[in-house]
Amino acid sequence: MQSTKTLLTDFMEQLSVAPTSALLLDYDGTLAPFQMDRNRAYPYPGVVEIVESIIQSGRTRVIVVTGRPIRELRALLPPMSNLEVWGEHGLDHLLADGTYQQTAIAPEITEVLAQAERWLNQADLMPLAEIKKAGLAVHWRGLSEAEIGRVQARTMEGWARLAEQPGIKLLRFEGGLELRSARPNKGDAVATIVEELDSNTRIAFLGDDLTDEDAFRVLGDRGLSVLVRAEYRETKANVWLKPPQELLGFLTQWLNSISV
Ligand SMILES: [Mg+2]
Structure with missing residues (x-):
């Protein structure tokens, strides 16, 4: 098995010669640390500047794939031109040119x-x-x-019957529970993105949460999947990075690779 360092070095070398690339990023827990008040979960210092430079290079398509609605994300990030966002796990899509698309939800859901x-x-x-x-x-x-235990148990009980309905999924994430439409998930969003890309485009997906595992799985050998997390956990990702230092290092290396 290749070490993380070798994998990253190889990837960055491929990136430097690739005609185009795509950087897919989860937001909460990946680009931004968790906060008590989730409306104040701003990115780690330095992240926005590097991501903007990567976008400005014109060689990488930068796409945020988040569970948050797009409008929430926009309140946490400074306006960035040409930033593409998939919100609500792939339900909403803000294209780089500012146009907006939304997937319809079935009435049963x-x-x-x-x-x-x-x-x-x-x-x-x-x-x-x-x-x-x-x-x-x-x-x-x-x-x-104690409160978390109580809220979790009550919610799981209260939603148990609903969670079994077709097309519905109950998922745990860092800091809560979500009852949601099973599709789209982040894997669906990644599948759509990958389909649009040229076969020689280098791709990476960075994420921290269990919902990002769908994206890691779908990306498979087609790209580099990166778990960004303070502690390691069982994952389908190829590489594990600790934020913020290793994350900033990765983004800087990306920028350097495409700038040569
Ligand atoms: Mg996350």
Whole structure:
């Protein structure tokens, strides 16, 4: 098995000679540290500048693939020209030229989510809830261990029947639970992106969370998948980087590789 260092060195060499490249980035936990207040989860210092330079090079298509709705992401990032974003795990798509596309959600899914929202209301959990187009999240970052245990158990019980409905998925993420439309997931978003790319485009996907594993799996041998996380966990990614230092190192190397 190749070491992380060899894999990265080889990848950067290939990048320097590739005619085009695509840098796919998760946001929370990858480009930005988690915050008690998720509306204040700004990127690590230095990240925006490097990503902007990578975009400006004109040699890399930079795409953020996030579980957040696009409007939330835009509130956390300075305006960047030519930044492409897939929001809500691939449901919303903001193209580099500023045009916006949205995938329709089946009425059955919307109905299940409406029931889930009614339950949250009755359970007095709305202060912890985030309502998205294709999902509902309960966030418990900042609560005590005991409170987290209680909220998690109650929500899982309250949503158990709904989570079994076809086309619906209950997923755990760092700091909460989300009941959402099973598709699209980040893997679907990555599949769509990869299909559009030329076969000699070098690709990397960076992510931290369990929802990023779908993206790692879909990318497979077609690109480099990178787990960005303070602690290692079982993953399909090829490489593990600790943020922020190793992340900044990776992005800087990327910029240098495409600038030669
Ligand atoms: Mg993340």
